[in-house]
Amino acid sequence: MSGAAGPGRAPLPCAARAAAALQLPGGAEAARPGVAVIDLRFPRGGAADVHEIVFKNFYTAFLSVRVQRAGPPGPRRWVTCLRDHRLMPSPHTEEGSQDYFSLRRHQMLCDMEQVTALRFILRQPSPAWLHFSIEELQVFPPAQKSPQKDFPSWLSQLTPPEQPASPHGELPDPEKVSTEVQQMWVLTEVIRARQAAARIGRFDVDGCYDVNLLSYT
Amino acid sequence: MLDPDSGLSLTIARIVRRLQGSSLHSQLERQARVSLHKPEIKLESLKEDIKDFLKTSGWEKKLQNAVYSELNVFPSPCHPAAPPEHMKEPLAYMRKAQGSWEKRILKSLNSMCTELSIPLAQKRPASEQKELLNKWNEMGTDEPDLSLFRPVYAPKDFLEVLMNLRNPNYENGEQPSFRNHLGLIQVPLKVKDIPELKEDFSELGLNTGQLGIDDSAQVPPEFFENEHVRVGQKVLAEQDSAAAQQYVRQGCPTALRADLWALILNISNQPEDILYYEQLKSNVIQYDLLVDSLIYKDVKLTASNDDYYFVFEDYLYQVLLCFSRDTSVLEHFTYSSATPPKSYIRGKLGIEEYAVFYPPNGVIPFHGFSMYVAPLCFLYHEPSKLYQIFREMYVRFFFRLHSISSHPSGIVSLCLLFETLLQTHLPQLFYHLREIGAQPLRISFKWMVRAFSGYLATDQLLLLWDRILGYNSLEILAVLAAAVFAFRAVNLMEVTSLAAAEAVLADLSTLKVMPLLQIFLFATVT
Numbered sequence: 001m002s003g004a005a006g007p008g009r010a011p012l013p014c015a016a017r018a019a020a021a022l023q024l025p026g027g028a029e030a031a032r033p034g035v036a037v038i039d040l041r042f043p044r045g046g047a048a049d050v051h052e053i054v055f056k057n058f059y060t061a062f063l064s065v066r067v068q069r070a071g072p073p074g075p076r077r078w079v080t081c082l083r084d085h086r087l088m089p090s091p092h093t094e095e096g097s098q099d100y101f102s103l104r105r106h107q108m109l110c111d112m113e114q115v116t117a118l119r120f121i122l123r124q125p126s127p128a129w130l131h132f133s134i135e136e137l138q139v140f141p142p143a144q145k146s147p148q149k150d151f152p153s154w155l156s157q158l159t160p161p162e163q164p165a166s167p168h169g170e171l172p173d174p175e176k177v178s179t180e181v182q183q184m185w186v187l188t189e190v191i192r193a194r195q196a197a198a199r200i201g202r203f204d205v206d207g208c209y210d211v212n213l214l215s216y217t
Numbered sequence: 218m219l220d221p222d223s224g225l226s227l228t229i230a231r232i233v234r235r236l237q238g239s240s241l242h243s244q245l246e247r248q249a250r251v252s253l254h255k256p257e258i259k260l261e262s263l264k265e266d267i268k269d270f271l272k273t274s275g276w277e278k279k280l281q282n283a284v285y286s287e288l289n290v291f292p293s294p295c296h297p298a299a300p301p302e303h304m305k306e307p308l309a310y311m312r313k314a315q316g317s318w319e320k321r322i323l324k325s326l327n328s329m330c331t332e333l334s335i336p337l338a339q340k341r342p343a344s345e346q347k348e349l350l351n352k353w354n355e356m357g358t359d360e361p362d363l364s365l366f367r368p369v370y371a372p373k374d375f376l377e378v379l380m381n382l383r384n385p386n387y388e389n390g391e392q393p394s395f396r397n398h399l400g401l402i403q404v405p406l407k408v409k410d411i412p413e414l415k416e417d418f419s420e421l422g423l424n425t426g427q428l429g430i431d432d433s434a435q436v437p438p439e440f441f442e443n444e445h446v447r448v449g450q451k452v453l454a455e456q457d458s459a460a461a462q463q464y465v466r467q468g469c470p471t472a473l474r475a476d477l478w479a480l481i482l483n484i485s486n487q488p489e490d491i492l493y494y495e496q497l498k499s500n501v502i503q504y505d506l507l508v509d510s511l512i513y514k515d516v517k518l519t520a521s522n523d524d525y526y527f528v529f530e531d532y533l534y535q536v537l538l539c540f541s542r543d544t545s546v547l548e549h550f551t552y553s554s555a556t557p558p559k560s561y562i563r564g565k566l567g568i569e570e571y572a573v574f575y576p577p578n579g580v581i582p583f584h585g586f587s588m589y590v591a592p593l594c595f596l597y598h599e600p601s602k603l604y605q606i607f608r609e610m611y612v613r614f615f616f617r618l619h620s621i622s623s624h625p626s627g628i629v630s631l632c633l634l635f636e637t638l639l640q641t642h643l644p645q646l647f648y649h650l651r652e653i654g655a656q657p658l659r660i661s662f663k664w665m666v667r668a669f670s671g672y673l674a675t676d677q678l679l680l681l682w683d684r685i686l687g688y689n690s691l692e693i694l695a696v697l698a699a700a701v702f703a704f705r706a707v708n709l710m711e712v713t714s715l716a717a718a719e720a721v722l723a724d725l726s727t728l729k730v731m732p733l734l735q736i737f738l739f740a741t742v743t
Contacts, residue, residue, distance in 0.1 A: 037614065054296075054298050056298070058386075059386060089407075091408060092405060093405045093407035094308060094384070094404070094405055094406050094407065095406075095407045096681055097307075098303075098307050098308050098309060098310070099296070099299075099303075099307055100295065100296035100298045100303065101296070101300045102296060102298075119625070122730070128387055128388050128405060129386055129387065130385075130386050130387070130388060131386055131389070136298070138298075171375070176261070177260065177261045180261075180262075180263055180264055181260070181263065184263060184264065203500070203542060203544050203573060203574065203577030204504075204573070205562055205570070205571050205573060208562055209337050209338045209340070209504055209562075210336070210338065210339065210340075210562060210563045211336075211337050211560040211561065211563065211571065211573060212337075212560050212561050212562070212563050212573050213327045213330060213337070213560065214321060214323045214326060214327055214337070214558045214559070214560050214564060214575060215559055215560055216320055216324075216415050216657060217660065
């Protein structure tokens with residue numbers, strides 16, 4: 001399974017307990033309560049800064065996340081950092097049911113530093129689905145600054161609106177001219193370095209297209 | 218779900234990657250270099266001056282059209298953690314169903330190959346190549362013996378597969394409940410209801426002029442038609458794809474349709490495109506494929522028997538035979554739930570360097586496939602342009618009509634949309650047809666799979682396909698199917714068997730598409 005790790009990002013090691021459905025006290029037969037909880041702790045009671053949580057949905061409609069943070073000794077409190085985040089726009093239908101999601105720091109309601117435990121509260125109010133859960137849960141720390149080897153960052157951003165033209169009669173700023181020319185040079189170099197995406201169009205191998213029967217794998 | 222900023226930069230990066238190395242890119246580079254000689258380009262404002270030059274000379278517009286085309290064709294980028302099959306189809310059980318369906322097709326093709334002892338592909342001997350080259354423009358006069366060939370599958374076989382599609386995580390109980398759909402499709406996909414459709418198709422409303430309604434003989438042309446033609450000519454002069462797409466939502470004037478569709482699909486018929494088509498033609502001459510016989514058989518069975526399309530028989534061969542050999546079609550498999558069939562060169566089984574796709578474009582034609590091409594023959598007479606238009610229409614729209622996917626324009630969603638619309642707005646009719654064993658989808662499925670080609674009169678069909686291009690969605694096919702049932706509801710309430718229901722709906726050639734759609738969406742009491 002492809003990891004979501006970009007340059008300089010590795011998921012934090014953690015142990016996630018399987019989803020436990022909510023049980024009502026005194027309930028005899030196994031009801032389907034539509035609420036499940038997944039607890040996640042870091043190994044050896046450690047704490048870490050959490051920047052991003054990535055997971056694959058499996059028919060969960062709403063997600064709440066609560067965290068426990070390392071702090072003064074005493075009873076630890078659970079703090080809600082995400083409340084009823086909607087994963088499936090229409091819980092009776094398939095939309096969003098098996099999609100991948102990212103929860104980022106800026107979506108959280110509280111600080112995510114020195115987190116010791118995470119609790120994911122899954123809700124699926126529709127009785128149409130037999131099981132629901134979230135899968136492939138990964139937690140990422142804040143990314144280290146790494147040099148962009150891929151595109152220069154300005155290539156993948158929208159250009160800001162044009163600045164008004166400088167008044168006539170002034171000599172052009174040599175600094176500005178040299179940076180402009182340098183940028184153009186970088187652009188041409190990047191383009192030249194890339195292989196052309198031209199299609200060759202041949203479907204045979206070495207002039208031969210004598211094929212076997214079609215394979216099933 | 219991606220947050221907006223990273224989604225945008227991913228999209229920009231993807232489009233830049235795709236346009237790099239394209240002929241448009243090298244043309245832009247050449248233009249920029251040529252412009253350096255012009256006096257108005259100054260070194261201190263090099264970037265802005267070149268950008269201004271490209272804007273005034275119309276090249277920026279061409280780039281905009283290319284970007285717009287990419288945005289329309291490719292879906293929004295997936296989450297970085299998602300594997301490639303997730304972009305093809307997010308739901309695992311649908312991927313599995315598509316895989317089993319494809320396996321059935323491959324088995325069928327393989328067994329045809331072994332039974333008839335005809336190789337899947339063989340090189341033509343030189344004499345046969347010369348003969349075919351001479352006969353290229355009149356392949357319809359050929360009468361090969363096709364009696365032993367049979368189409369690999371027909372739409373009704375595909376309908377059986379869709380009927381049996383189930384989500385293993387869905388409560389498909391035996392007891393009738395709100396979860397069991399009353400129609401044939403049992404998967405809980407999200408489909409739009411009439412208020413949402415009214416909003417999406419707002420340009421089809423009662424207060425907006427339409428070609429197909431407001432250009433009829435009784436309406437003086439000053440009210441709508443003349444102005445609409447004038448706007449269309451202006452759009453063509455501007456060469457703006459996005460504007461053209463918005464314009465055709467109200468219909469295309471017949472004289473402008475060919476150019477407008479080419480503008481929307483971003484087809485310009487450059488010399489390199491003509492050369493590419495000629496190369497495909499030489500591939501047809503060189504190699505004889507088994508699928509060629511399937512194409513011949515399909516054309517002879519469908520288009521040649523049709524009153525409107527039999528004159529285009531030769532064009533159909535010229536397009537479809539080349540289509541089978543076009544490896545650029547393989548690109549659409551990144552966003553289609555289907556997978557191209559694979560094979561190995563004889564004697565090199567299992568060696569990856571000798572793995573090839575068969576047919577080269579990965580698409581195995583089924584019964585009625587040639588009807589996707591036939592209506593386009595009315596618009597385009599130059600084979601290479603006709604070919605490019607068809608190829609673009611296929612990789613944008615038609616592939617969704619014969620593969621299992623959860624996409625809103627996929628055939629499964631269209632079937633569910635049709636059944637839901639009918640059930641919600643004509644419940645008595647739906648119940649009656651169900652009781653007599655005539656599930657409505659059994660009748661309308663073949664219309665939707667062929668995008669109504671061969672069922673409607675040609676001018677009406679082209680008005681319908683105007684809207685498919687304008688809205689970049691096939692949902693209008695399901696709406697039209699429901700509208701047809703609504704129109705013939707009185708007759709249908711009196712039938713007592715599936716055969717009689719089919720007879721009521723056998724002939725759609727007199728129907729006017731746009732009034733039906735307008736009444737169903739905007740003038741029906743809900």
